Structure formats: C-alpha cells, structure tokens
Amino acid sequence: MAIPWRPRAPRRRTGASLRQRVAVGLCLTMVTAVTMVSTGVAPGAEASATAKSPDPFVRDFTGARQASGAMFRWWWPSSVDAATAVGQLRQVAAAGYKGVEIAMVMDGADYVVDPDAHSYGDAGWRRAVKAVLAEGQRLNVQVDLTLGSRWPTAIPGLDVTSDAASQELVTGSATVAAGASYRAAVPRPPARTYPDRTSQNGVVTSTARTSPPAYVTATATRCVETCAEATPQLDLTTVTDISRHVKDGTVSWKAPASGTWMVTGYWHRGTAQRNDAPYGNTTSPLSDPESRVVNHFSKAGADRFTSWFGSLLDTETRRLLKANGGSLFEDSLELKGAQLWSADFLDAFERTNGYSVVPYLPVLAQVESTEMFGQPSAVYAFADGQSGIAERVRWDVEQTLNELYLENHVRPIRAWANRLGLTFRAQPYGEPIDLGGAADEIDITECESLGCTEPQFRTVATGVALAGKRIVSSEMLPGGFGNLYGLTQAQIVALANKEYALGANQMVFHGLPYPVMPPSADGTVRDSSAYWPGFHAFGARIGEAFGPRQPSWTMETDVADYYARMQQTLQTGRAGYDVAVLNQVISGGKATHDASFLADAGYTYGYVTPGSLAGQPVTDGVLAPGRGDFKALVVDSSPTDVETAREVARVAEAGLPVLIVGDGPQRALGYAGDAAKAAGQDRAVRTAFARIAGRPNVAKVADDAGAVAELARRGLRPDADIADRGVKAIVRKDAGTRYYVLVNRADKAVTTGVTLTGARGTVPYTLDPWTGKIVAVGSYDTSGSRTSLAVSLPAGAAKIIALAGRTFTGTEAPAVHVVGTTASDARRTKDGVTVTAAGNGRYTTELSDGRTVTTDITGVPAEQTLGDWTLALDEWLPGREGDASSETRHRTHTFPDVVLKSWTEIPGIHDAVGVGTYTTTFQTPAGVRDGGALLDLGAVSGTYRVWVNGRRVPAAEQLGTVLDLGELVRPGRNTLRVEVASTLLNRLRVHRNAEFGSRKPTVNGLLGPVTLSPYRVQTLR
16 A cells, blocks of 8 residues: 655745856756747748658647547546536546546445436436547547446446355364364355345345355365464375365364374355455445456456446447547456455466465465455464475466466456457556566556556556557556645646656546535435535545646646647657566565666666566567667576576577576476475576576676676666666657656756767757747767767656657758857757857857857846735635535635735635736846846746736746746836646635545745846857
8 A cells, every 4th residue: 555645845946046047057958949849840930941841749749649648537426417427528628638537436425325326337327428428539538438336347236156256265174183083064164244235215224144155175284283373384295185075065084193183174255345445335335236346367257247338338339439449447456355266266277387286275275354455364374394385386376366367357358348449458456467467468557656566567567568569557646645635736747757757658647526426315415515626536535636626727738738748758659678677576566676776777677577578589689679678687586487487598598688686596486286396397497597607698796786787897878877866767769769758756856967879860859748849959969879968857857858860840950069068058040059148258169060169148137036916816615505516616815015925824815725816017128138038936836827928938847936938028017927726725624624624734826936037148150
C-alpha cells in the first residue's frame, strides 16, 4: 500500500535577484529559436528556398493532438441519466482530453441505493452507455468500459461453488499418535461464512451463508516434534498420499510405528469474494443478487463472464463500441483467499513443472490474511533444511498460477474484446504474475500509482517495449489517501511526471466523478447542496476529483494539452534503454536486484523477466534492437530457473555484454520432484553460466560499483549523460530522430549539463509541452554523435529535447550556431545569430565556425518589483437549499491595493475558494523595444494564467513562476492580469466539516513578490 503523499509548499523563489538569475539561468538554459512553430511555419518568417514541410510529429505536437492525451476513470453511481452523462463527455472533449473509462463505484454513498432500481447493466446504464458511445464517436473521444462494476471482475448471482467463481484450497488437520489408527471423517477446514445481501422494495436484508468445501485429497505427514505447536513443523520427506484410504468422506489409516503424524484434508471452496476490494465493506449492494468474483485461473470464469457481459451489449451497442475503438479494462488482481485454486490446478502444475505437487501439498496449506493488503500465512513449518524445498515448490506454484491466469483468463478475454473491435487493457499485478510476460499477452498493460512499486512500473514498461507495443498505461491516482480536493494542478503534473520517468506514457486519471448523488433506497436521501460539490466515488478517502466542480477546470485546457504533448512524445517511435537487468520476482513489489545504482550512475535501465527475455534477438551486441536497444544485461547471483539461465547464455553467445554481479547463480528456482532432480537443475544453471565464462563480452564483478566501472571500461556510455543525477531521462527513437524527456524528480530547481546521443548531423531542439513551441537550441557543442547543452528545470518539471534533422520544423536551420557566450542567451533566427542580455555590458560569443564576436549592450531597463494590486475574487460556494449537489454559487469580492498573501490571511475570505484575478499596471521605458521582459510571480499557490495588455501569455509552466513576456510588453503603460484558481478544500472544511474539517487549510492565491526584468536582444555583426 502506498504511503500517503503530502502536498508540497507553494513554489517560491529564493536567493539571487531576478536579474542575477536571468543572467545565469538564461545563459545555462540556452534555448532559442531558429523557428517557433505554431502552424508549421515560424511566426513572421518569410517563405524561402530552404522551407520544407515540417515533420508530421511537429504538426501534431504544436496542435496538442487529442488522440495522444490523458484519460479519466469516469465514476458512475448506479443511477445515471444519459443526458447528464453526454453533457459531461462534452466537457471532457472541450478540455482536450483523449477519453474516459466508465466505471461504477459507489463507495461515496454511505447509504443504501436500491440495486433493483439502479444497478450496473440495467436499462438506464445501457441507455447512458449508448448515448455516450454515440457522442464519443461524434466528438472523437474514446470511451472504454470496465469489466463489470468495481473490482475484481465479478458476476451478479454467480454460484460460489462453481469453478467459474473464485476458489481457494483450504485444509483441516488431525493429529495421530505413532502406530494409532485414524478412522474418522477427512479433517475439514474452519467454515467460511459470508453475508449475502438482497433487496426487497428497497429494504436490504443480509443472510449468513457458508461456502461448502469440496474434497480434493488427503495426506499424512510426520511431525518433527509433537504436532501441537501453533505452526506445526512437518518433515516433507514423509508426506504420504492417503487418498486411497478415503471412502465416502471417511479416512481409515494407521500411522507408522514411530513419530506423531498430521493427517491433512485438502478442500477447495468458493471464496465468495464480492467486487468491493480492498475494503469489502460497501454500504449498498452493487447488484441484486450480489456479485461474486470470477475465478481468474479457470477458463470457466472467463467464459461465464464474457457470456454475462455480452448479454448487456445489444447489436447497436456492439456497433458503437467497434466504431469507437476503445478498450475493455480490468482492474488489479486484488483477490482474497487462502491458496488460490482452480479445478485443473493439479494437472496444470504437473504440465508446467514436470512433477506432481501432491507429495508437497503441505507447502500449499495457507490461511487467508485478515489484513486488508496482507498475504496468506503458512499453516505448517518444515524440518531444518527443508525451507529451501518449500520455497522452491512455492515458486512452481506461482509459475502455475501465472500460466493459468494467462491461458485461462487473459487470452480468452483479450480474444473476446478483439472480436468486439476493442483492445484489452488490464492491470496484471496483485498476484504472482510475470509482468513482463503478461505485457506480451495483454493489448495495453497498466500499472497504478497507489499499488505499483517502481520496479513493477519499470518491469511493465520494459515488457511493453520488448513486446513491440506502444502504450504503458497508468491509473494515476494523485496524492493517494487523504488529499481529495487539496491538490493544485502543479502538484498533479509533478506526480504524473514522476510516472512518465518510470516509463508510463498514458495517464488514466483517478478520476472524473458523475455530477450528482444517487437516491437512497428508502427515499430519505436525495441529491442536495449538502453534498456539494457532487458525487464522489470514494467519499473523502481517496482523490482526486476532476471536472468543472474544480476552479482549476477553468484553465484545464492548459494541462490537458501538456499531457497530450508529453504523451505524444513518449508514445512516438520505440523506447530506448542503456541496460537491461534480470528480474525474476513475480510476487511482490521488489526486484531480484535493485537496479537504482544504474540510475545513480546516469544509465537508463529496464527490468527484463523470464517471460519478456525469452527469444529476444541480439544484433551487433544489442539486445532487442528496435524494441529496447539494450547495450548490456546485468544478472546477479540470485537463483534462476533453468530456461532463463539458458536464455542468458544464449544472448551472451550472440554477443551481448553480460555483467554478472557476484559469482553468478548457483542453484535453480523451482523444484523438480525430488532432491536428485533438483540438484540436476542446479547443475544445469551452473552449466549455462559456465558456458559463457571467459567470453570477452562477459564479466564478473564484485558489486554494483564494479558493474558501473565495467560498463565504463567497455565504453558503454549512457545515451543521456546528465550531470545532476536527480534528473532522469526517458529515450524514444523514431527513425533518425531521438526524443529525450528529462524529468527533475528532485524537490528543488536544477540547472545542469546534459550530453545526448543522436545521429550525426542532427540539431538539438527544445519542445515545450506547455505551449507547443518547438525551438532550436541556440548554444550547444557537438562531438561526433554526442551533443552537449545545459538545461534548467523547476522542481518536478519535465523538458523535452529532440535531436532531429535541420528541416525538422519546416525551415532549414543555419549551419552556424553558438558554442558559448557570456551573454544571458544566444539565438539563431532567420536574420542570423542574436544574443540576449539582462544587464548592460560587453559580451563575448564563440561560434561553431571558429569566430569570436564581441557585443556591447546598453540601455537595459532596470528590474521592477510590481505592486498596487487589485484582487477580484470569484468565490465558489455550495448551492442554496433545493439546489443540486453539483450546483455552484458564486460571490464576488473586490480588494483594492491588496497585499500579496494567502486568502486565508485576508479578512472575509479566509475560507474562500474559487478564482482570484489580480491586476496591476507598470511603466516600461522605450528600451524594451529591442527585447522583452521576464515576469517572475515569486510564489503561486494554485493554477494560474497571465495576461499582458489584454493578450494572454502562452500557457505557463505550472511548476515554475517565471514567464517570458516577449513582445507583449510595450513602451509606456502596461496592464498585467494574473488569474489564480484554488483548490476546494478550504470551503469543504467548513461545509462538510465531518469529512474535511481535520485537514490543514491550503494556502491560496498569488503570494509574490512579483518582479519584472527587461532584457535586450542584439544581432551579431
């Protein structure tokens, strides 16, 4: 479970003056224009003989291609009005988002909603889905459907005793003394009782039911001691199959003459799990009869589900689904039970592992955890020296479940979705699943911010790349627990950027709530202003709530376009990595070997698994060319399965550099049926590594530092060598162009040098995901295929650098560029090379043709601190009595000559939320004609936009506070307007005190100080 995230303090400048930071920061950023692309041609540029059509990527990036954008998990209650849903979809489209995923989640209703009147798949749901699909087709907005209501995947009224329902293996036991006879019923497990709720005329009643166990087999095993311990210790070498002594449910068996013995009966039964993980405590039944989770390891579960779900889709709905071309989505595998089971588990185990598990069944004896995210606990311990055997058998159990999940669940559902004209998007984590192998089977693999660890994210992203697929999806849950209605767009963007840095390239934000509350079954609860700002799927527990209820939605197009441009870049071409690291952990969130040491050394890396490594080609010493381009493979000394050991040997023999940390694996994962065969597997692993020992491309190193040193010794440099290791790189390769997305994962602003690898002759460009401007870098150095430049990033921010051809933007870049300058900045324009200075002085510029040019700049106006502000606050309030929960009332406040501080410190608005408009005027001398000015807002708490003289400044980097006003500033009197949209938390602390009153108030508004620093631009002669 993720640690709750706490919002960061408002962005505030510290230290040097703005003029000092312009002189240093602009010089180091060195990002300037050959062309500023907004429609494919530079603004104001004349057509010339060198003008060409821009790269198609440029046109899409400039326009923020909606099809690359982020999506929303769209939370519907059980009661949905089609017209209201269509209206919401239009709002999503107008904001610029790619699409939605319809999910029914009712946790936010703490009262009963009649499931007979309103439920998933009923007539109202079907009407709304049809209407939304039709409107989505018109708006070109993607509409996905979840596999049923909530999660895990479930079917109303599913018989818990059938193999189509989730099953568990459970045990009962009895102690037998030496030489004694046991004549009694097969020991049965403790009963599993569960509540079964139903509704009659809106009144919900609950009946306690018992999930009946069905006999599987029985064993007898000698105890090491008395069998009376809390966790009895068994001798695995004595496990005896006594099933032939069982008749009509009774065991007739005599114990050997020595030792105390444990008779264990093995049973399978339905878990009766509802689709309300992880809490299992929804107030309202989601269906009547209640839904029970399907068996994810039995084909019967997939077949029953697709049959039921298909019955909800008439011909018209199927036509609309196919025309829309979206996905069917399955959430994470939050399955409850002891040892998960299927009717064919015993046969599947033998097929997968080559031996029968019956002699080792005590290893499978487990008890379900009572903790929300806990793992089952073992019923038995084993004799000294046998824990390793049990561990190896459990590995084989996990391999069996992995194979059953892929064969019996993923493949049938994916095939069914594909027949509908849809893709299958799924989160395959939560159970022991090879995430890399699953990425090859699932059309779109998804992780989530609340449940996936960094190694799991990286494993999924690597698996997607090796499968030749494009999308790595994330269920992006901003802030985790406890931050609902308290996050700014800047904080959400920073969180998304961190997941982009792990390989995600499609955000599905959690989420977009339906506007209004559903009615209670008894008629006592109706939607009203008391529930303002509207329905939320999870009450106050989990965020975030997107949509027009948020003041920041008034500026949502800015962030929607940002996500579209970021994701277009991250989905373009193919992923590129420096190093692959073998990861064989398929159960849990850790990796076999923590590879963060590679990131600390500047390398990008991906985790390959047995499923994703198998069969990958090696060409010219590169693993998976075109699908990862790994230049080396790191393997530690952890046990490995024989097939994977042979895969490592194969890629090494094909010429891939392989670094082995330690002595290399000495034993195999998994067992083979007995000690002798297991020893044979161990020898096979050692033999595979012995085959490659001594090869020039294979090296053993003592530790992680040795691995880094060996990479350097072999000349294997990072494709993106970044001086500040807090900045992480994601690499995309598309024909001759390379895109580098740099993410500052630190909590402070960074200015750093970077050296990037690209094709010879390419030119560096910066691509601004906020504005869509593509700007050729003015000052950089090259050495062969390596380009060096400097970048500056606010805390949490991202920057995109492309190494592309000279006509990438449609206008051929000049041959001469700046190598270095003492000025603040250097630019290449259609008129030549210019330098920019934030202060008077003499500046020296070195050009790539060997010339050095000296420039005198004078008349730079002085920096100003802006004051005399007026604040007009559009306060957002709950509606009046009788209004809908989604109705927002507005009240205006005006504060002339206001001091810049948080609204919480201004009398009369300390609990206010909404949109504040700050205005002031300033004078600029004539010298600004030859340049522009930088505006620094100091600190802002909220989402913001800026206007100068009635013209909007291009979308602001929400993680920073400095904006280049360029030519918007004119000599004489200027008017500056800054709009700041707050979160809703402070009003909700008052309006819904029981839920939000304990939360700390947020700081809201423009905090300043606000300064203006002019600069001058001069063309080099």
